[in-house]
Ligand SMILES: [Zn+2]
């Protein structure tokens with residue numbers, strides 16, 4: 709049994725997990741066995757198990773727990789990076805928590821995720837300059853104008869007036885969020901590879917170049933950097949790129965590693 713298989717038990721009420729005999733081999737485990745196995749996995753692989761449940765949206769608690777565990781892990785490792793080692797003792801845990809939060813968002817993102825629309829900053833509408841034509845008359849229409857049959861428009865002064873109006877954001881169509889799915893492969897992770905297609909003369913489907921086959925866009929690490937800058941100005945963008953970003957990337961992979969570890973534990977327990 710793997711992590712994915714446990715999901716249905718989280719959605720089901722515990723009373724619905726019965727110990728009735730199962731008909732197929734994969735159902736050989738009783739409800740009690742499964743609950744016990746999940747408990748053991750939680751104990752042996754706390755970070756990976758919580759991360760997985762948090763990612764699948766089982767509970768916010770699991771999400772918080774996974775972030776907290778990663779932040780603690782980060783604290784034990786961050787002194788390897790000079791820029792992080794030098795951080796003030798009160799600031800350091802805050803920075804680690806921020807990095808862990810972003811690492812979780814990145815780890816749990818999928819092609820089905822949505823993100824805030826950048827175009828309208830999540831407002832759903834944007835302010836646009838709208839030009840309208842206004843006019844006024846230079847003077848009261850003189851009697852002579854009437855005699856000469858001049859039209860009032862001869863005395864009209866037209867001008868363009870700029871007004872700011874709220875218009876529906878065209879990027880998110882007012883929904884405030886946009887899909888994280890890759891724009892090239894629409895979340896499939898595969899796309900027609902132009903180079904190979906030209907070489908071979910037949911359409912060749914390969915891993916999408918834009919997203920590397922993932923199917924979705926990752927969170928730009930500059931967003932994590934900007935969030936860190938809210939806490940401290942001790943890390944320059946240069947330092948971030950050179951030494952802190954690799955550490956942050958390591959934190960994201962840590963969730964994948966821990967999830968795989970939790971999966972392996974569960975498989976072993978239920979073998
Ligand atoms: Zn928008």
Ligand SMILES: [Zn+2]
Nearest residue numbers: 890893916919
């Ligand atoms: Zn793609």
